[in-house]
Amino acid sequence: MIEIQKVTKYYGKMKALNNLNFKVAKGEILGFLGPNGAGKSTTMNIITGYTPSTEGTVKVCGLDILEKPREVKKHIGYLPEHNPLYTNMTVMEFLGFICELKLVEKKQIKNHLIHIMEQVDVADAGNRLIKNLSRGYRQRVGIAQSLVGSPEVLILDEPTVGLDPKQMIETRELIKNLGKEHTILFSSHILSEVKAVCDRVVIINRGEIIAAGNLDQLSRKLRNGSGLRVAIAGPGDKIEKIIWGVEGVCSVEADDSRDNGAVSYVIKSGRDIDVRESLCFALVKAGYPILELQFLDMSLEDIFIQLVSDEKEVNR
């Protein structure tokens, strides 16, 4: 559905994107992850035809954005980063304007709007001025705007930024539902969010793709190298010795917090080694029960640090 080949973008002398390649298949929800300033919005602006790329080709539905911009734009619904709205209009007026802009047939506008407004759940606010709406509503109006004209491809640039947790969950659900009918490219810098919504991710940093693929595989692969937090009841020094005895353990750090006589340890192991089983057996054998065991969730920053350091290793 979306094909990006060798896309490079310069802003003056600054290289914003470097040789980007990826595809989004039909019906897929692709998460586009990266820290702020990584080039997510630039990529999206290029796909939607707002900014042209310096080099490379972008094809949406098999059509090149630079050769047939108008045709391509008909197939794309875009929610830009700052969610542009005419705040002096009512929701209905604004969406009506977008319908005309997207060349929806006059006769169909009314039914189309009713359908969209139900889909994103803003039907009750149809006659309210946008400036009086809450942030969550505005964001949904923004998503409604991108749905006008029933485009096959939806491009959503950080649709959950600035929402409260409940609205975030609702928006994610909404995106998931939309994924049944549309191909979606959706950017975020929150890992858990992407996890909840997407089938596949592309991770980008400083204008380059540093990882791409199925999220489960990716996070499992990354997780192995990270840490475990284990709460164990028993005397500290002995337990530490046992943990060190388990094969594959690289570091053990005791947490100061004591909870009902249990001490928490942060255990790190080598890459691709799962120490959980042997750790468990070793401790049980010695008579010290594990009260709690959890993976340390990697923040996006951790993933970046890891991916970037991996990349350096590979280069060496």
Place this chain on the structure above:
Amino acid sequence: MYAVLKSELKSYFNSTFAYVVTGFFSFVASVYFFMGNIYNQSLNLSSLFSTMSIILLFIVPVLTSRSIAEDRKNGMEVLLITSPVSLSGIIIGKYLAVLSVFLVMTAITFIYPVILFIFSRPAVIPLAGEYLGFVLLGAAMISFGVFISSLTENQVAASIISFVCLLIMMIIQPLGNSVGGDVSKALNWFSIFSRYDDLNRGILGVDTIIYYLSFVFVFLFLTIRVIEKRRWSRG
């Protein structure tokens, strides 16, 4: 184009903005009409039109400053450009919206000739020429204002810059005259106001009409180029 025109007109007339500007214009023009024509019992509207062209100098920058600058500021520009409407369609739509507000203002002034016709028989053709000249001058000034609006995202800056530039355009003519010679001739040829004076005096030349229309065309074209350039150079 039609969609943009419609939404722009809505936003002008849904706010108090267009009404305040139109009211201001009508008030000042009416005062001058009363003083110059009713009180002096004169049939000659040309001095009134000269005055109205000076009022335009203040009103046009206010009307045009928001047209493109605002969309750029609130990000609407991205949405417009990524919609399947051509950029020229968007710009022409915006231009026509401001022009329509101006035409509404002009239409209100029809009341002055009507008053004159009630009391007397003014000559129709010069009057039509005066109106044509006024509309052409307004159309040209608006295209310039729209162009300035595309250069900045700050509306206040846009209106000040267009005001200053239009003011310069107005004073280059007397300035050139004081220098004299070919400079004066050249400046007179270029000045949108000296052309207007010709029309106002009842000299209607095809070249004048073409001059104004090409003025509008050039500045709308430049506006489109400015936005295109910005698209290519940064996001």
